[in-house]
Amino acid sequence: MLLSSVAERVYWFARYVERVENTARMLLVNNNLLLDMPRNSTLGWEPIVSITGIPEKFYERHKDATERNVMSFIIMDRNNPSCMLYSIKHARENLRTSRAIFPRAVWESLNDLYNYTKENKSAVLTRRSRYEFLRQVIDSCHLITGKLSASMSHDQIYEFVRLGRNIERADMTTRVIDVRADNLLPKNDEELKPFDDIQWKSVLDSLAGYQMYRRYVHVRVRGVEVLRYLLQDKYFPRAVYHCLIQAEHCLRNLPMNEAPQYALVKAQRMVRNAKVENIVHDSLNDYINKLQLAFIDINSELTSSYFEGKEVSPALYYGEPNIKVTA
Amino acid sequence: MTISWDNYSSGDSFDELITPGGRARAGAGKIVQYMRKLSDEDLRERRDAAELAMHVMGITFTVYNEEGEGGIDRVWPFDIIPRIITAREWSRTDAGLKQRVQALNMFIADLYDKQQIIKDGIFPKEVLAQSVNFREQCMGIKPAHGVWAHICGSDLVRDNHGTMYVLEDNLRVPSGVSYMLENRFVMKRIFPELFEDCSILPLDGYSTRLFDMLASLSLRPADFPTIVVLTPGIYNSAYFEHSYLAQQLGVELVSGSDLFVGEDDCVYMRTINGRERVDVIYRRVDDLFMDPEVFYPESKLGVPGIMRAWSKGNVAIANAPGAGVADDKVVYAYVPEMIRYYLDQDPILPNVPTYLCMDEKQCEYVLSNLENMVVKPANESGGYGMMVGPAVSKKTHKEFAALIKKDPRNYIAQPTLSLSTVPTMCDGDVEPRHVDLRPFILSGEDRHVTRGGLTRVALKKGSLVVNSSQGGGSKDTWIVETGGK
Numbered sequence: 076m077l078l079s080s081v082a083e084r085v086y087w088f089a090r091y092v093e094r095v096e097n098t099a100r101m102l103l104v105n106n107n108l109l110l111d112m113p114r115n116s117t118l119g120w121e122p123i124v125s126i127t128g129i130p131e132k133f134y135e136r137h138k139d140a141t142e143r144n145v146m147s148f149i150i151m152d153r154n155n156p157s158c159m160l161y162s163i164k165h166a167r168e169n170l171r172t173s174r175a176i177f178p179r180a181v182w183e184s185l186n187d188l189y190n191y192t193k194e195n196k197s198a199v200l201t202r203r204s205r206y207e208f209l210r211q212v213i214d215s216c217h218l219i220t221g222k223l224s225a226s227m228s229h230d231q232i233y234e235f236v237r238l239g240r241n242i243e244r245a246d247m248t249t250r251v252i253d254v255r256a257d258n259l260l261p262k263n264d265e266e267l268k269p270f271d272d273i274q275w276k277s278v279l280d281s282l283a284g285y286q287m288y289r290r291y292v293h294v295r296v297r298g299v300e301v302l303r304y305l306l307q308d309k310y311f312p313r314a315v316y317h318c319l320i321q322a323e324h325c326l327r328n329l330p331m332n333e334a335p336q337y338a339l340v341k342a343q344r345m346v347r348n349a350k351v352e353n354i355v356h357d358s359l360n361d362y363i364n365k366l367q368l369a370f371i372d373i374n375s376e377l378t379s380s381y382f383e384g385k386e387v388s389p390a391l392y393y394g395e396p397n398i399k400v401t402a
Numbered sequence: 403m404t405i406s407w408d409n410y411s412s413g414d415s416f417d418e419l420i421t422p423g424g425r426a427r428a429g430a431g432k433i434v435q436y437m438r439k440l441s442d443e444d445l446r447e448r449r450d451a452a453e454l455a456m457h458v459m460g461i462t463f464t465v466y467n468e469e470g471e472g473g474i475d476r477v478w479p480f481d482i483i484p485r486i487i488t489a490r491e492w493s494r495t496d497a498g499l500k501q502r503v504q505a506l507n508m509f510i511a512d513l514y515d516k517q518q519i520i521k522d523g524i525f526p527k528e529v530l531a532q533s534v535n536f537r538e539q540c541m542g543i544k545p546a547h548g549v550w551a552h553i554c555g556s557d558l559v560r561d562n563h564g565t566m567y568v569l570e571d572n573l574r575v576p577s578g579v580s581y582m583l584e585n586r587f588v589m590k591r592i593f594p595e596l597f598e599d600c601s602i603l604p605l606d607g608y609s610t611r612l613f614d615m616l617a618s619l620s621l622r623p624a625d626f627p628t629i630v631v632l633t634p635g636i637y638n639s640a641y642f643e644h645s646y647l648a649q650q651l652g653v654e655l656v657s658g659s660d661l662f663v664g665e666d667d668c669v670y671m672r673t674i675n676g677r678e679r680v681d682v683i684y685r686r687v688d689d690l691f692m693d694p695e696v697f698y699p700e701s702k703l704g705v706p707g708i709m710r711a712w713s714k715g716n717v718a719i720a721n722a723p724g725a726g727v728a729d730d731k732v733v734y735a736y737v738p739e740m741i742r743y744y745l746d747q748d749p750i751l752p753n754v755p756t757y758l759c760m761d762e763k764q765c766e767y768v769l770s771n772l773e774n775m776v777v778k779p780a781n782e783s784g785g786y787g788m789m790v791g792p793a794v795s796k797k798t799h800k801e802f803a804a805l806i807k808k809d810p811r812n813y814i815a816q817p818t819l820s821l822s823t824v825p826t827m828c829d830g831d832v833e834p835r836h837v838d839l840r841p842f843i844l845s846g847e848d849r850h851v852t853r854g855g856l857t858r859v860a861l862k863k864g865s866l867v868v869n870s871s872q873g874g875g876s877k878d879t880w881i882v883e884t885g886g887k
Contacts, residue, residue: 175631175655330674331675
């Protein structure tokens with residue numbers, strides 16, 4: 076037995092936790108990358124602003140994408156509906172309103188994370204303490220994911236956790252590809268050539284995929300191969316294709332799954348059949364936009380199959396404050 | 403510097419742990435001795451550990467802020483020095499509470515049926531006529547086991563002679579039990595050694611008993627009745643408790659919008675599989691918000707048609723709508739009479755002497771002694787709208803005199819009791835602070851009283867107001883076996 080309203084909150088809880096982790100890793104990696112780049116490199120914090128999908132909100136407040144501005148925008152800016160502190164707050168609200176079904180230990184960890192980030196948020200503004208802060212956030216998210224996996228029945232509720240996690244991962248991977256790869260793909264070869272490798276490595280790193288890539292793709296880190304891996308690999312947990320297969324598995328254990336299943340299979344086909352080497356050269360942005368639309372489709376099928384059938388009570392929190400497709 | 407019990411004095415008040423001669427009371431010896439050995443630093447460490455545990459576990463209550471952002475969660479202040487009651491005294495209290503709640507339930511059932519107690523001239527008809535919590539819509543309904551108030555929280559206080567009185571009975575949606583359970587959980591974390599040394603009776607089993615009681619109300623013979631906890635939502639100050647209880651019971655926590663009444667007048671919840679029938683609702687929503695078809699039509703917290711489902715016997719509701727009729731400070735004054743009338747027994751636990759302002763003579767007495775009285779409105783809870791005579795100015799006395807004269811039925815008065823105290827950590831030192839005690843009584847097929855209850859403490863020096871919304875905190879309550887002593 077699973078209440079529609081609970082299923083919805085669980086799904087969004089999982090998405091927010093995943094989003095927090097992804098955001099933290101992305102910042103961490105960019106931070107490390109910039110330390111390696113030449114001083115006059117055009118690369119900076121700008122791409123991070125683009126990845127959020129709402130650069131206009133950033134430029135309402137800030138003139139330049141300086142390190143400090145970007146950090147505060149991503150972590151704690153009230154103007155950014157998907158800033159990390161909000162995501163944590165939304166995850167916590169969703170968990171708080173469905174606390175009865177989660178193991179107590181999960182609540183304790185999320186509450187820890189909430190208190191920690193609230194108290195230490197200014198740590199991200201200085202380079203020295205930033206690493207520790209972001210590391211802590213990532214570890215806390217893993218702790219929550221681990222506790223869920225180890226102490227919660229793997230029943231229908233858990234399927235919604237996994238659904239949320241996998242959809243969010245697929246979404247994040249496409250965003251990272253969209254922004255980072257677009258910058259990286261050959262335009263002014265001369266400028267960046269010597270640093271190409273470390274940049275592609277950082278793309279993999281921001282999705283925690285460098286090590287796995289090395290093990291499974293036996294060629295040097297190269298644009299097309301990296302993209303192929305991140306889009307089409309079956310086994311890497313953040314590869315889009317893998318996420319979509321996982322999501323499909325979740326749906327198999329849920330009732331009335333036809334419509335969302337259909338949307339998922341459609342997205343899977345888009346990924347599986349993609350000719351990466353062609354996409355890379357002429358239509359990456361286009362392709363990613365189509366994928367993002369397919370994800371939105373999955374999301375709305377989930378909503379109408381499972382989450383609706385109730386009036387939305389204004390006292391309860393869920394849903395995404397801002398779904399944005401980069402056009 | 404460690405705690406010096408020698409300088410500890412509770413003045414005129416009865417102290418629960420220390421005698422006027424400075425010695426430990428029965429059952430408190432071990433802890434007093436133990437705390438004497440702790441250094442300031444040890445104490446601070448224990449207190450910080452408790453605070454941290456509360457914070458980490460998210461043990462909170464909600465206060466409403468002015469910014470309109472809804473409520474904010476506050477960690478409820480917790481004091482690490484427990485309140486101690488001997489098992490011997492407690493068994494008498496236990497019996498007294500059961501007796502009281504039994505009589506109260508018979509009274510409610512009578513009011514919604516033949517009203518024999520009125521016909522027999524024991525309970526005045528006028529009081530009922532003016533009761534704001536009497537629900538005409540409940541007349542003639544017969545809940546399972548004849549029980550209306552399934553969960554009751556009665557507030558007990560002790561005066562300066564050491565007598566324990568019942569101060570009020572909360573029969574609507576009493577809260578606090580989750581804090582009682584969590585307080586114990588925290589105490590076991592920070593004082594494990596004391597739990598080894600003293601024989602403190604365990605609290606375990608409240609959730610099991612609550613579940614069994616609720617299950618026993620199901621009107622549909624089934625092995626696994628579907629039980630839900632109905633909450634007004636996250637902005638309710640007791641939301642933490644609603645969610646906590648649902649978790650402990652292993653049942654769904656629902657809001658009004660999760661439920662609906664089908665064309666067959668049964669209650670269903672909306673699930674990912676479609677509708678599912680509900681058998682028992684433990685509701686934490688006030689009567690008047692439960693069913694917009696019957697009560698407040700604008701209520702969004704309730705379920706349209708739920709009263710119809712209940713009156714047809716298709717769903718059980720705990721506490722039953724209308725049970726609050728006995729949760730009235732005027733009705734309270736009649737409880738000793740009820741016990742004699744329905745049970746033919748003498749009350750085991752006394753009431754605090756109560757003056758009814760609706761009675762002309764008693765009202766006169768109250769008005770001329772306001773400076774020594776506590777005046778309470780008949781139907782408020784949470785400590786709102788009351789006056790503690792000795793603590794306020796002449797001006798306030800005058801204001802209350804006017805209020806009483808305007809609506810005498812709505813006020814009662816009681817002599818100001820000097821509530822008992824318990825040593826409490828205050829800025830590194832230990833000082834006496836006033837406490838009350840709220841045990842919880844479950845009634846279904848049979849009755850059960852928690853071992854101890856929630857001890858609430860007024861953290862402000864000299865204050866008698868223990869409510870969480872008004873600067874109160876809480877303590878763990880130990881019922882201790884004292885062996886042959």
